Amino acid sequence: MEIVVLLLLLILGYVFGSWNERRHYRSIIAREAALMHLPAVSSRIAPARPAQQVLVCGSVAVSVDYFKRFLSGLHMFFGGGLTAYESLLDRARREAILRMKAEADKLGAELILNVKYETASISKGEGDSVGTVEVLAYGTALLPADASRRV
Amino acid sequence: MMISNLELVHGQHIREHLGLVQGSTVRSKHVGRDMMASLKNVFGGELTGYTELLQESRDEALQRMIAQATALGANAVLNVRFSTSSVAQGAAEIYVYGTAVILESD
Numbered sequence: 001m002e003i004v005v006l007l008l009l010l011i012l013g014y015v016f017g018s019w020n021e022r023r024h025y026r027s028i029i030a031r032e033a034a035l036m037h038l039p040a041v042s043s044r045i046a047p048a049r050p051a052q053q054v055l056v057c058g059s060v061a062v063s064v065d066y067f068k069r070f071l072s073g074l075h076m077f078f079g080g081g082l083t084a085y086e087s088l089l090d091r092a093r094r095e096a097i098l099r100m101k102a103e104a105d106k107l108g109a110e111l112i113l114n115v116k117y118e119t120a121s122i123s124k125g126e127g128d129s130v131g132t133v134e135v136l137a138y139g140t141a142l143l144p145a146d147a148s149r150r151v
Numbered sequence: 152m153m154i155s156n157l158e159l160v161h162g163q164h165i166r167e168h169l170g171l172v173q174g175s176t177v178r179s180k181h182v183g184r185d186m187m188a189s190l191k192n193v194f195g196g197e198l199t200g201y202t203e204l205l206q207e208s209r210d211e212a213l214q215r216m217i218a219q220a221t222a223l224g225a226n227a228v229l230n231v232r233f234s235t236s237s238v239a240q241g242a243a244e245i246y247v248y249g250t251a252v253i254l255e256s257d
Binding site for chain 1: 153154155156157158159160161162191192193194195196197198201202205206209231232233234235236237243
């Protein structure tokens with residue numbers, strides 16, 4: 001009985017998890033292209049022209065599916081790269097940046113400076129396996145000096 | 152109140168440093184969100200409940216930091232940083248800190 005439940009969870013996790021991931025990547029790529037005009041950089045030096053500074057953030061909490069978690073459990077036994085988590089973190093970081101950019105774009109920003117990431121694993125599953133990660137991206141958006149702030 | 156994670160503002164200089172200001176919140180999720188989260192743990196994907204929870208806490212922490220800076224008479228908080236830690240299963244602490252300053256136009 002337990003084996004059946006486990007298999008069912010694995011199959012559900014695999015099917016929905018990979019469907020979800022593909023869909024998420026498609027949406028990330030589309031939105032990244034749409035926000036190309038607003039660069040987000042990690043430089044701390046602002047261009048020498050008057051501008052308003054506003055702190056902008058974007059955050060996302062994503063979870064890995066059951067199949068990948070099971071797989072990484074096996075991987076952890078043998079050691080080596082955990083590709084399952086690599087794509088999870090990649091998606092989370094890109095999504096967080098996109099949300100930050102979307103917020104800055106709404107304010108009419110032309111550049112985001114000093115971008116920083118903050119990553120936290122918020123739910124530790126059984127045996128300390130990382131299940132959910134939260135990624136926050138934040139930076140300072142530069143608004144043209146004459147822009148009326150619409151916060 | 153200007154909030155920024157840069158250290159310099161073009162066309163303005165720092166007249167006075169007022170020291171570090173900070174704000175923090177500890178939040179835990181409620182049962183409904185937790186149930187959704189365990190479902191998502193099977194299927195994978197974004198945990199909207201958590202995202203919202205953390206966003207709300209972050210906003211509140213920011214508000215607390217701003218209140219502190221206002222009380223000191225600052226007009227800007229520079230070099231702001233965020234920090235997140237999970238204190239217990241399902242509870243997260245959000246911490247924001249920065250330097251309160253009085254800015255003056257050159």
